Amino acid sequence: MHLLIYLPLLFPFPAALAARPLAERLAPWLATWLLTTCALALAALSCVALGVLVVAGLVRLPLAALVGDWSLATVRAGDSVSKIEAAVAGALLVAAMLAGVRMLWRRMRALAAAAFEAACLPGPGQLVVVDDTVPDAYALPGLPGQVVVSTGMLDALNDADRKAMLAHERAHLACHHYAFVAAAHLAAACNPLLRPAAAAVAYTVERWADERAATTCGDRRQVARAMGRAALATTHHPARRRVPEAVLGLLNAAVPHCTAPVPCHAASPPCSPSRTPTPRR
Template sequence: MLLHVLVYLPLLFPLPAALGARPLAERLDPRWATWLLTGCALALAALSCAALGVLAVAGVVRLEPAGWIGGWSAGTVRAHDSVSLPESVLAGLALAAACAAGGRIVWRRSRSLLGAALDAACLPGPDQVVVVPDRYPDAFALPGLPGRVVVSSGMLDALDARDREAMLAHERAHLACHHYAFVALAHLAAAVNPLLRPAATAVAYTVERWADERAAEECGDRRQVARAVGKAALATSRSSAPRRLPQAVLGLLGLPRRAAGDRPGPVPRRVAALLAPPPAHHPLTGPVLAAATAAVFVGVNAVCAFAAAHDLHHLLELAGAH
């Protein structure tokens, strides 16, 4: 039966997607890379849950009580269904775990975003930029209605006037483009399917690159933005004060991450990208490529999941005729 073959493909496709996440993040324009990676991650997470659901239902319909209720022959289902009961049980448990993990992160992210909005509303003054007395050099965008840019006095001391301009342009880009939403959705997909964690990490990087490019356009100097990022990272590494970055915000240096092995971390990669020529904006390297890649990759997954569900439906029709 096709069911036993096709139903597993949506569970395996997130693996090549995860392997290709970092190369895509490095090569594509960061804006389109963010949209592509986030959209694909959400679609692949949903389709993997659909595949687990088909596997779980395939086990339920084998049971005699399900046959009595549904009006089909459970014996016919067992004779023609190649999905074993242990497979269905494991799929059901995995689906329950995925739903629980997804619900947990939705709850946590909702609380953190609400808390960030309340913090933004409670900050003093009407200006978008708020300076807080804190010796730790930090700057971050706080989502809210309206969003605010929070800068510590330690960060202001570490940067000169032009660096501050680049830093503020970066943080304003986070607010204007709603980057926190992309990061939250990518983390939701990774919680549902852990194979997509590299994609979520790539999205966290591409939103920072997106903000870097917006800041470079606003300041008119890519090297100045690179210097601001580098000086902020150096000041942060030299500070002994603890960093207290709220979960829902995005800062100039992003979230703290360790480099894997000998590979450079996100900050050196961002600086290198800013010192290189700006990303090309040719349609074939932007929206067309992103849409085509997402359509083909997600479309194959959707066809596999739909075919497996259709095969199960055909089996139930066959069992109902006996």
């Protein structure tokens, strides 16, 4: 009977197999919500299953029977969970909890750093142009968030491409895509079997942003061309400085399996004299 407890631990396997097909076939907003919710639910369910196994092993201990005032013989007769199973489940549960807490702490710190960086940028609007010849564009979460674009990126695109690219980045902020990716990464940290789901969420938020941009521009092909040209610009002119890993992890560009055309960072690098932000007029 206790084998039923192991079923929640097996659910992530079909979820991992179905993640990519769902990400490609469902509407991007629906796929994002579905995959993120399922990933969190499966991670929580697997932790609960491990906890049940741990408790089932603990109640078989003589000290636990003495403290709880129950019959140890009756418990052992009705419970077939061995001490080895309970010990393994306990180790896995501790590892999952530690990984989850560590990931949550990193995400909170990265989000706080992004909000602080957004608050430091000049200009009352949501668009800030950075004086830098290296093509770059990213959405910076905050209260409010900011879309940061380098002069090099603006020079690499024409007017129609700029409109599509900016609509894409603004969609990331408007739909809070960084929150979806952070939640999916948290689930994957607690249960590594859910990593394909986290990668699929990174893909669906890019599709979501593209759909919003296409609605804004009224031309789906224009959005595709703009994203392709922006991607080529960033490929031919790699960034001169490394953006902190934890900050990149806030949004989907940090996921190696993401096939989105243009990286969209959750926070910008620290300010330096070589990159002076100026408000977009």
